[in-house]
Amino acid sequence: MNLHTSPCNLCPRECGADRDAGEKGYCRADSSIYVARAALHYWEEPCISGKGGSGTVFFSGCNLRCVYCQNHEIALGGAGKPVTVERLAEIFLELQDKGAENINLVTPDHYVTAVAKAVRQAKEQGLFLPIVYNGSGYEKPEAIRSLAGIVDVFLTDFKYMDASLAEKFSHAPDYPERAKRALHEMVYIIQNRPSDMDAPGQTVDITSDFKHPALCFDDNGILRRGVIVRHLLLPGHKKNAKDVIRYVHETYGESVILSIMNQYTPVCGIAERTDCKELYRKVTRREYEAVVEYAIGLGVKNALIQEGDTAKESFVPAFDGEGV
Numbered sequence: 001m002n003l004h005t006s007p008c009n010l011c012p013r014e015c016g017a018d019r020d021a022g023e024k025g026y027c028r029a030d031s032s033i034y035v036a037r038a039a040l041h042y043w044e045e046p047c048i049s050g051k052g053g054s055g056t057v058f059f060s061g062c063n064l065r066c067v068y069c070q071n072h073e074i075a076l077g078g079a080g081k082p083v084t085v086e087r088l089a090e091i092f093l094e095l096q097d098k099g100a101e102n103i104n105l106v107t108p109d110h111y112v113t114a115v116a117k118a119v120r121q122a123k124e125q126g127l128f129l130p131i132v133y134n135g136s137g138y139e140k141p142e143a144i145r146s147l148a149g150i151v152d153v154f155l156t157d158f159k160y161m162d163a164s165l166a167e168k169f170s171h172a173p174d175y176p177e178r179a180k181r182a183l184h185e186m187v188y189i190i191q192n193r194p195s196d197m198d199a200p201g202q203t204v205d206i207t208s209d210f211k212h213p214a215l216c217f218d219d220n221g222i223l224r225r226g227v228i229v230r231h232l233l234l235p236g237h238k239k240n241a242k243d244v245i246r247y248v249h250e251t252y253g254e255s256v257i258l259s260i261m262n263q264y265t266p267v268c269g270i271a272e273r274t275d276c277k278e279l280y281r282k283v284t285r286r287e288y289e290a291v292v293e294y295a296i297g298l299g300v301k302n303a304l305i306q307e308g309d310t311a312k313e314s315f316v317p318a319f320d321g322e323g324v
């Protein structure tokens with residue numbers, strides 16, 4: 001299937017917005033690319049942030065708009081300045097000049113075609129950093145496949161195995177199946193050369209022999225190529241977390257890194273959602289430890305866990321247009 005923005009079919013919503021004519025989609029994106037912040041960021045996984053910081057580019061809008069979104073200020077499309085593809089390419093190069101370890105595209109899903117163009121342009125102008133695609137996991141396989149040869153690291157969420165939770169919190173009951181399929185594509189892309197790719201949309205055989213090591217680090221421990229699967233533990237939802245971890249581990253073993261996160265923070269406005277009362281509080285230490293112990297019991301070795309009190313709003317950067 002061809003990807004296009006009018007009528008828009010870039011993501012599984014397929015909401016059909018006429019974006020080129022200025023109409024906003026479910027994700028709140030129209031014909032422009034909106035960026036809320038482009039700056040060095042030190043609070044990603046250590047193999048992403050390194051010493052120099054990750055060159056994060058936060059895009060406005062989101063195709064999921066979860067009720068508990070930790071970046072709700074930008075997810076609803078309220079913050080952000082419009083930029084052209086050319087300016088976006090310049091922003092990548094400016095981050096490289098500032099010493100970024102990589103270019104980290106945060107919630108780029110609804111701009112996938114424009115972002116790919118900007119990366120290609122920046123590479124022609126000297127961009128050499130790894131490109132990190134930091135998405136929601138709610139993606140179409142065609143969109144992920146279009147990033148072959150462009151993205152080096154997929155830093156992807158896997159939020160739900162429970163379709164009813166995906167419906168309740170993200171209005172996307174198909175999230176588990178979408179995320180599974182998208183993850184298959186990501187692993188395939190990372191472990192096969194672009195020139196060896198099948199035609200877009202073709203079924204991926206993830207059991208085939210891969211041509212590259214699954215994970216590749218530089219001498220400073222920065223991930224140069226690979227897939228990190230993030231799961232944010234939600235209060236009261238250990239079972240969902242365990243189901244995600246089991247699926248990822250049983251399917252991909254040590255060829256991906258699992259990042260199990262405890263930093264959920266109740267956001268302003270969540271208390272108005274009487275149907276989501278479990279989200280009014282942070283995750284307890286006991287809940288988090290139970291999930292980590294479960295992962296260890298399964299035999300997961302490639303996992304990143306968080307220590308201490310990471311559930312603070314101060315870890316959410318200011319979406320003030322810096323670097324845009």
Ligand code: SF4
Pocket residue numbers: 008009010011012013014015016017019024025026027028029063109110111
């Ligand atoms: S990317 Fe946005 S506009 Fe396009 S289909 Fe998805 S929600 Fe709709």
